[in-house]
Amino acid sequence: MNIDKKDGPKLNKMEKKFLRKQSKARHVLLKHEGIQAVPYPTKSLVVANGGLGNGVSRKQLLLALEKCGHVEALLMPPNKPYACVIYKTIEESKKAYANLNGKEIIDDLGQKIILYLNFVEKAQWKHLELQALPPGLLVVEEIISSEDEKMLLESVNWTGDTDNQNFQKSLKHRRVKHFGYEFDYESNTVDKDKPLPGGLPDICNSILEKWLKEGYIKHKPDQLTVNQYEPGHGIPAHIDTHSAFEDEIISLSLGSEIVMDFKHPDGVTIQVMLPRRSLLVMTGESRYLWTHGITPRKFDTVQASEQFKGGIIKSDAGDLTLSKRGIRTSFTFRKVRHVPCSCRYSSVCDTKRKATPPCLPESSKEAWQLEQDHVHRVYDLIARHFSSTRHSPWPRIVEFLKALPSGSIVADIGCGNGKYLGINKELYMIGCDRSQNLVDICRERQFQALVCDALSVPFRSGCFDACISIAVIHHFSTAERRVAALQELARLLRPGGQALIYVWAMEQEYKNQKSSYLRGSKTSNEDKEDINGDKSTEGFLVNQITDGGSEDPPSSLPSTVNIKEEGCQPRKVELPVHTNRTCFHSQDVLVPWHLKGNPDKDRAIEPFDLTRSPDPSPVFHRYYHVFCDGELEASCQALGDISILKSYYDQGNWCVVLQKV
Template identity: 75%
Template sequence: MDSNHQSNYKLNKTEKKFLRKQIKARHTLLRHEGIETVSYATQNLVVANGGLGNGVSRNQLLPVLENCGLVDVLLMPPNKPYSFVRYKNTEESKKAYVTLNGKEIVDDIGQKIILYLNFVEKVQWKELGLQVLPPGLMVVEDVISSEDEKMLLESINWTEGIDNQNVQKSLKHRRVKHFGYEFHYETNNVDKNKPLPGGLPEICDSILEKWMKEGYIKHKPDQLTINQYEPGHGIPAHIDTHSAFEDEIISLSLGAEIVMDFKHPDGVTVPVMLPPRSLLVMTGESRYLWTHGITPRKFDTVQASEGHKSGIIINDVGDLTLSKRGMRTSFTFRKVRQTSCNCSYPLVCDSQRKEIPPSSPESDKEASQLEQEYVHRVYEEIAGHFSSTRHTPWPRIVEFLKALPCGSIVADIGCGNGKYLGVNKELHMIGCDRSQNLVDICRARQFQAFVCDALAVPLRSESCDACISIAVIHHFATAERRLAALQELVRLLRPGGKALIYVWAMEQEYNKQKSKYLRGNRNSQGKKEIHSDASMQGLLVEQMPDLDNQASAGSDPSINDFWDGGCNSSKVTNSKLPIHTNRTSFHSQDLLVPWHLKGNPGKDKRVEQLGTTGSHDQSSVFHRYYHVFCEGELEAACQTLSSVSILQTYYDQGNWCVILQKL
């Protein structure tokens, strides 16, 4: 073959490869986002890979698009890996289609990204998100001068160790100093009987007095925590312990700006911009009920317009861009509480949980609150440790996934750390889970996963060839909510599509077989088994490392995840819901199951970078709500569903399992 023929062959091969990728991008947009492209030229284009969700900012993309003509509008939806552009006329959009298709650009952190463009009929995006701050939350811009900011930052002596004035500690990806009282991260509390000598730094006195005079705060704090955050890192979502501090919690942001996410128990998320020298004041509902945290990432989605500095990040897709994170220092002031908390949120209040213990809920609202406290919050806390014990996929679940036709679209509802998302490479699998920290682990493993509510999965009806729900539905606290979760699975299935469902069984001894997790059971090597439940309850919307480093080699995997060691009810006093003793038979269908959070859960650096493990001591115990299913209960619930046929029911090592098909 002469050189000309070789050149033509390479060119044809390149063109074919590009065409395949463009078609794949088109199909992906339709399948996962419902975006329909057209084969004829219009003024409008969808730019795959050119979105905020994969690190492309407005400032990067707009000049590239403008090289081809006058851009009428550029819409960049938050957390999406694509954008929409409308040109003034079709000739310019055609030029962009020809010129930019397959164009390689480099994002702010040096990654190469290839753009794929397709024509669409319309450029539009439904605005989402709450447009008001959480009740009781206030952000005050420029609360101190740049001179005061410099003075405060220079006053911190990070090189000193423990002295008479404060306690300095180094946590993952951040340095910390405490004044007034030391904050103990292993208990999320302070020792009220051991104040630190010296109180708060004198440099803060005049600033605090000024804030009180101006009405920003009502009480003078007596505890201060200074955190210095490295770029790209954050803190898990949390609520400051009710019994530890009074209502008012304030945080002064210095250095770089940051976006802090506030989340309501019903799943609503409000991203709040905190610019340098701004004061965040949390009182009432925002302090006691909403979690707040900083998602670990290199960039934040922010308003592009100059006039919008602080407050809510409005999902105006015509005015969003990316902001690269820098070093941030926060001064968080609190007043230590000397009496019990009597707030209006008893289900999330550690002072009142002893007086109003968890019980079987009588309403949907109560069920949602119970799940928030004893499912969602717990999995967010234990995510890193939980993931490190989730390793070998279960054979019968693998069998189900490998029997599906090549190219099938499969949703794993409640995917946990994503251990089933990579089982069959011939499938198009997407996962979702209620835990942001577990979804972050899925993303680090390069899996498609997003945060959502299993009762309202943001996928189109009849868009899936199959669904799996592994160890999820037993986390819903009423029969109505469990049935609604089953109905949501059926909604996602196309006619003929199948769903595989696993739930914990009441019967841990069945057909003369004792479940593997029961007390005293050991594997053939004499090691205690580490069990592997696939996921937690998926309950709101965003958008990828097998971390099975604690697995015992040779042990049989198990769905049930009763951690080694019994636990009695002393950790949750006066509870109307019984506390299960690990590795024993069930004596109640509705109960709390202990999870013993071990220190240093796993050695995988990727887990540490995700910041999911927290800083807990060796004996931290969390309690998760479960409804364990009696024989026939899951099958009976499935039989109430319309347009469904039950193909198979079986028992698998302490779990009741159903395979159903949509008619």
């Protein structure tokens, strides 16, 4: 290293680059994880880039760390891109700091990863108690022999029957074959009057008879779906349709192990390892109430203990590693239901949901209270997290704004975090939103914005050349209030002025084109970001009973809200909670948002301490009225003083461009 008489050691380009990256890693860990590095040597080091979340296994990291000394503990939190190592002595940790900082290792996918180490004061991990399996769930290991596994896999002819789509389908992320009855993925049900010829394969019948005799199952299935998953593929969280199948659903895992996620409507998630040749039996609550799914990834986080084979994955950072996925084939057996479902889980039962239409607000006061509880309060509570998902503007909205004449005065009504306010620097734009916290974010970004209600915007009539309203009108809970919001937009426009309006569409599969929301695209867009602010998949009826006025925001919204008129008994308003990544079955729904972390609250920075068990993400429910084809145009035509220049469908939204007459 060169020495400069004035400035001390002179760093070369590579050394400067390394120090910048090490400093960046330190700041990222502080900002996002609350991990405070210290400037002096300790026995504990945080290893950025060396975590389960970015493909580094425990064995792989230990190989590098143990070359520098005796490792007393290696803590690898689940799904995090960092780890913490505790050495026996400070001298050993100093050696690791000197030798491994900037070291390149190869992960299990063959990709290069560079480690960045910093000292921390201490690192601890609290061993969590083992959770129980969801009620009614059973995992039976080694249910069949390896010889039976081979015969079952060979019995599925993936190259034959390709002309008969009743037998075999190629879905986006897996190959599927049906026996007994075809499962229709559009309606999530089966045609009970059209059994497939041939029934179940003979080899399956003999195995099912054996399981019946041994008591693992109570009924013989008559429908089989065979799925083949490549590494990296999965299946969205879902509940098998109540009206389609009886209580007992069983799934045999062949070829490779897998981790399946089970999630309760209250947000509790349990990860269950399904070993190769194991049988999963779902009955009762686990079948009817909990969703189950497989996260698309090439590695699963599993227990490192050699004795662990199957069951619940504990969040124990001291005993977690990665398991590489192989090609897995599942045989899922079900019995087709021929009578209505009589389960006690009416909140998620499609039979009962169809029989009980939503009960909507009957007065302006009820509508206001519903919006207050399930729009206004929610957006204030989730503002920071919500804003973190709003970064990519939609092309057709950008096109509209950039086509406006230079110097145009434009209002963004319901501007959120203001992502459209700075699109065209030649415009004078002002935003407004009902959420104080979202408006604060706009101001932090140096945008002009104010707090107001979209039904009463504090600007004089006819003062804007253009207005935009993106994903706002659908939050009003009656047709009259939606028309009033449109009328307010028209009032603001000068004669000849234009307004662009976007609302969610009920038709998520318009002209056989699935929206990116249903496709699960990684492309950033309003549908995906807004509807899928988390990956929650609940679907249940909520009895809304608004409490009539507590202004203290709860950690998560209650499932009941009191709607009470003067001198009257509280009235129940029932709304279905939408299941994400599925088509809409009701126009008036509550859409779940799982708040990740606590971005609205500054955390006290403490030494790196993993004893704090992460709380389940609070769940908030936002009210939406999803529009049917033609409904937005009809609402606009009720205004009288506008003409519709254009209407179109854009990735799960109905859109119109209005002009003031």
